[in-house]
Amino acid sequence: MNRNRTGEHESRGRGIYPRAGVEGLSGLNELHDFRVVDGEPDIRGWRVLDSDGGKVGEVHDLLVDTAAMKVRYMDVEVAKALLADDEHRHILIPIGMARLDDDNDEVRLSQLSQAQLLTLPAYRNETLDRERERSLLGLFGTLGEASTAGSLAGELPAHDATSPSNEDFYRHPYFSDDGLRRRKG
Numbered sequence: 001m002n003r004n005r006t007g008e009h010e011s012r013g014r015g016i017y018p019r020a021g022v023e024g025l026s027g028l029n030e031l032h033d034f035r036v037v038d039g040e041p042d043i044r045g046w047r048v049l050d051s052d053g054g055k056v057g058e059v060h061d062l063l064v065d066t067a068a069m070k071v072r073y074m075d076v077e078v079a080k081a082l083l084a085d086d087e088h089r090h091i092l093i094p095i096g097m098a099r100l101d102d103d104n105d106e107v108r109l110s111q112l113s114q115a116q117l118l119t120l121p122a123y124r125n126e127t128l129d130r131e132r133e134r135s136l137l138g139l140f141g142t143l144g145e146a147s148t149a150g151s152l153a154g155e156l157p158a159h160d161a162t163s164p165s166n167e168d169f170y171r172h173p174y175f176s177d178d179g180l181r182r183r184k185g
Contacts (some may be wrong), residue, residue: 009066019036025072025128027061034064042135046105048093050074050114055079059107060090063128071095074107075123081116091120092128092136112140130169137174 028034029045036042046055056079063073099108109117120139128136164182 024066025063026066027065027075027125028071029061031064031066041100041101041102043074043098043107046107048074048107048109050117051110051112052114053108054114056082056109056114056117057091062095063092065182068170070170070177072170073128074098075125078118082114083102083133090123090125091117092123094137094140096172096174096176096178097140110184133169137172140174 006128028036044061045061046059048059055078059074060077061075062071063075064070065072073092073094076091078091080087081090093109097109097111099110100106101108103138111114121136
């Protein structure tokens with residue numbers, strides 16, 4: 001495991017170096033000795049745009065699978081202009097749905113409209129178990145079928161509750177980091 005000059009653990013490629021004793025999904029904001037690897041964009045604070053280019057909100061945090069050293073979800077703070085009164089709301093978006101625009105510090109969600117995104121359940125920084133993850137992914141499948149683009153990614157990932165590995169579950173296109181490599185301005 002490598003440390004940078006300040007002693008922080010550094011991500012390699014699209015992954016994150018874990019620290020001892022941390023397992024499951026954790027917010028990068030809470031993992032004080034983790035950071036995004038040099039040369040890769042840290043998308044926290046970037047604008048999030050829907051399929052029509054409308055602003056949905058900003059990336060508040062990244063949920064990291066510390067065992068695999070990979071980002072799995074974006075925690076998006078929904079723009080206040082889209083909410084009633086003084087409501088404060090966050091939603092989770094699987095990282096595989098993101099397309100980065102480095103030139104403008106924007107995350108594009110080309111498969112989802114603003115209306116679809118606003119139907120997602122609020123995320124309140126609670127622990128995600130596999131049942132909750134499958135439920136969330138099921139919503140994205142439903143949203144994709146309703147969109148003009150058709151189904152987003154096909155069948156949901158299987159998971160054997162007795163298996164210690166998340167490898168098969170996170171092999172689904174919703175968790176692919178291919179879109180993070182396709183940067184367009």
